[in-house]
Amino acid sequence: MEGQNPILNSIKRGLKRPLWASLLFLFTVILLSGLQINKEYSIFSIPLGFMSGRVGFISGSQRSCADFFKQVPARKVVKSITDFGGIGDGKTSNTDAFQRAMEFMARFTDTGGSQLVVPKGRWLTGSFNLTSNFTLFLQHDAVILGSQDPKEWPIINALPSYGRGRERPGGRHISLIHGNGLTNVVITGENGTIDGQGKMWWELWWNRTLVHTRGHLVELINSQNILIQNLTFLNSPFWTIHPIYCRNIVIRNMTILSPLDTPNTDGIDPDSSLNVCIEDCYIESGDDLIAVKSGWDQYGMKMARPSTNIIVRRVKGTTPTCSGVGIGSEMSGGVSNVIIEDLYVKDSAAGVRIKTDIGRGGYIANITINNMRMERVKVPIRFSRGANDHPDERWDPKALPKVRGIHISNVVSLDSKRPPLLEGIEEAPFEEIHMKNISLFGLDPSMTWNCKFISGSSCSVFPTPCSQLLKNESNFQCPN
Numbered sequence: 047m048e049g050q051n052p053i054l055n056s057i058k059r060g061l062k063r064p065l066w067a068s069l070l071f072l073f074t075v076i077l078l079s080g081l082q083i084n085k086e087y088s089i090f091s092i093p094l095g096f097m098s099g100r101v102g103f104i105s106g107s108q109r110s111c112a113d114f115f116k117q118v119p120a121r122k123v124v125k126s127i128t129d130f131g132g133i134g135d136g137k138t139s140n141t142d143a144f145q146r147a148m149e150f151m152a153r154f155t156d157t158g159g160s161q162l163v164v165p166k167g168r169w170l171t172g173s174f175n176l177t178s179n180f181t182l183f184l185q186h187d188a189v190i191l192g193s194q195d196p197k198e199w200p201i202i203n204a205l206p207s208y209g210r211g212r213e214r215p216g217g218r219h220i221s222l223i224h225g226n227g228l229t230n231v232v233i234t235g236e237n238g239t240i241d242g243q244g245k246m247w248w249e250l251w252w253n254r255t256l257v258h259t260r261g262h263l264v265e266l267i268n269s270q271n272i273l274i275q276n277l278t279f280l281n282s283p284f285w286t287i288h289p290i291y292c293r294n295i296v297i298r299n300m301t302i303l304s305p306l307d308t309p310n311t312d313g314i315d316p317d318s319s320l321n322v323c324i325e326d327c328y329i330e331s332g333d334d335l336i337a338v339k340s341g342w343d344q345y346g347m348k349m350a351r352p353s354t355n356i357i358v359r360r361v362k363g364t365t366p367t368c369s370g371v372g373i374g375s376e377m378s379g380g381v382s383n384v385i386i387e388d389l390y391v392k393d394s395a396a397g398v399r400i401k402t403d404i405g406r407g408g409y410i411a412n413i414t415i416n417n418m419r420m421e422r423v424k425v426p427i428r429f430s431r432g433a434n435d436h437p438d439e440r441w442d443p444k445a446l447p448k449v450r451g452i453h454i455s456n457v458v459s460l461d462s463k464r465p466p467l468l469e470g471i472e473e474a475p476f477e478e479i480h481m482k483n484i485s486l487f488g489l490d491p492s493m494t495w496n497c498k499f500i501s502g503s504s505c506s507v508f509p510t511p512c513s514q515l516l517k518n519e520s521n522f523q524c525p526n
């Protein structure tokens with residue numbers, strides 16, 4: 047397998063080479079692989095200078111997302127949804143109003159940009175597409191409500207890195223708010239709300255009558271320089287915010303809520319995207335608060351579009367059956383250079399979870415998790431195989447994921463139920479798992495860490511970790 051994965055090999059070689067050389071090589075490989083993919087999702091428009099200018103910047107000391115989003119000038123044209131006949135009574139459909147508004151706004155993408163204001167009221171609508179150089183602004187007490195008619199969430203093509211809908215074969219429902227190939231978009235306001243009214247979709251899932259994969263609340267495909275800030279997103283049918291094949295995305299100061307028992311209502315899922323910064327968000331949901339992904343099995347491997355340079359900072363929340371931050375399980379295009387810091391997770395199943403499986407291929411490399419606090423989290427740190435779910439029978443049982451370089455430090459967990467479970471894959475053990483200054487309280491003294499097919503080191507870890515992490519204690523220096 048090793049010889050077949052140029053990106054992983056470049057990372058591995060990079061560990062021995064000067065940093066600039068490895069980064070240059072890595073990004074060249076990414077750029078070249080980007081050129082080979084489906085034109086609809088290509089990154090032809092990205093100048094190399096822009097890319098290399100933004101490579102070396104990621105650092106734990108950087109305290110804001112500012113470098114990831116280039117400020118946009120004030121929009122020349124500002125209109126209200128009421129200018130397009132919108133009625134905010136919670137009952138009248140505004141699908142036409144929003145679609146007409148967006149057609150109008152699209153005229154100004156290259157002549158100064160535009161802003162659509164949604165005032166106080168309850169604005170029921172089906173799906174609509176955003177445009178470039180555009181701001182969607184939800185005033186205080188403005189609520190956009192997702193249509194309850196599935197036909198207002200029309201079917202679009204499956205994503206090439208998934209090969210099919212994630213839940214059902216074939217196409218998938220479009221997101222409520224959608225964008226493809228956009229630049230310079232801001233979705234913001236005065237804590238206005240976008241409510242997907244997902245109950246209908248969750249019921250279709252629960253009662254097994256869902257025909258096509260559910261839509262996201264907001265999905266952006268192949269887009270760049272996007273800011274989502276100062277809003278509340280509720281009741282997404284499926285993953286709430288899904289940037290895929292994107293670069294330079296900032297998601298900040300958001301409240302994202304779904305009932306705690308709802309299926310697959312992930313908060314934010316950066317997927318095959320470069321330079322994503324998520325900070326100061328509060329998320330409650332029925333699935334992972336944040337899940338970093340990069341495509342599914344052979345489809346994700348073929349597209350080979352990684353998620354790289356991802357920062358998750360000051361995120362808080364609850365998810366009773368899933369994890370604070372998950373990496374995977376779809377990670378076949380690779381996930382690298384992820385920094386997660388100042389994470390607070392309460393009343394949840396796991397704090398940090400790495401999920402992968404045989405058939406996924408790809409890699410998870412260079413992940414740093416620093417300063418995490420947990421309360422009543424069942425398994426604070428969990429690495430495990432997934433549910434053995436594959437897009438179709440053509441998945442390759444020889445496609446093993448590589449997991450290497452996971453640094454976890456400064457963690458406190460109160461009222462933990464079970465010790466960490468760190469389970470690699472026999473044919474592809476997880477390597478360079480480093481733990482430093484970890485205190486997990488509340489565990490029965492008879493419980494021991496559960497490790498299999500992993501190697502690494504540890505320092506100042508309570509309770510005593512598994513033997514696999516004790517062998518190389520000196521490799522991971524404790525301060526002083």
Ligand SMILES: *[C@@H]1O[C@H](CO)[C@@H](O)[C@H](O)[C@H]1NC(C)=O
Nearest residue numbers: 119155156158178179229230
């Ligand atoms: C967006 O506006 C900028 C100027 O602010 C302009 O350079 C760019 O071409 C516009 N983008 C599109 C897609 O029209």
Ligand SMILES: *[C@@H]1O[C@H](CO)[C@@H](O)[C@H](O)[C@H]1NC(C)=O
Nearest residue numbers: 145173174175202224225226
């Ligand atoms: C939105 O864009 C998608 C393609 O990304 C297209 O299939 C759909 O028809 C568009 N919807 C509207 C309302 O224009």
Ligand SMILES: *[C@@H]1O[C@H](CO)[C@@H](O)[C@H](O)[C@H]1NC(C)=O
Nearest residue numbers: 235236237238275276277299
């Ligand atoms: C966060 O958003 C709220 C509105 O949702 C706003 O009142 C507050 O000032 C914002 N905070 C920051 C730090 O941007």
Ligand SMILES: *[C@@H]1O[C@H](CO)[C@@H](O)[C@H](O)[C@H]1NC(C)=O
Nearest residue numbers: 236237238239276277278301
């Ligand atoms: C925004 O509204 C949500 C939902 O009503 C609320 O939970 C949150 O605290 C508000 N945020 C701010 C900063 O006021």
Ligand SMILES: *[C@@H]1O[C@H](CO)[C@@H](O)[C@H](O)[C@H]1NC(C)=O
Nearest residue numbers: 245246247249250253254255
């Ligand atoms: C499944 O849920 C949908 C949405 O609530 C509902 O319309 C449908 O009647 C339900 N089907 C069954 C078989 O319960």
Ligand SMILES: *[C@@H]1O[C@H](CO)[C@@H](O)[C@H](O)[C@H]1NC(C)=O
Nearest residue numbers: 232233234235273275276299
């Ligand atoms: C979010 O709210 C803060 C505080 O009010 C404000 O400074 C910032 O400009 C807002 N962001 C956007 C994108 O509107």
Ligand SMILES: *[C@@H]1O[C@H](CO)[C@@H](O)[C@H](O)[C@H]1NC(C)=O
Nearest residue numbers: 060061104105383384385412
């Ligand atoms: C690993 O990640 C850190 C922080 O994200 C970054 O500074 C470093 O360059 C990365 N190393 C490699 C080999 O990519």
Ligand SMILES: *[C@@H]1O[C@H](CO)[C@@H](O)[C@H](O)[C@H]1NC(C)=O
Nearest residue numbers: 417418455456457458483525
């Ligand atoms: C260990 O981690 C805790 C929790 O983040 C932190 O408060 C403490 O300062 C850390 N200790 C050292 C020696 O870094």
Ligand SMILES: *[C@@H]1O[C@H](CO)[C@@H](O)[C@H](O)[C@H]1NC(C)=O
Nearest residue numbers: 478501502503514517518521
């Ligand atoms: C311990 O470190 C040595 C040298 O760095 C390495 O060769 C070996 O594989 C490591 N063992 C484990 C169990 O991590």
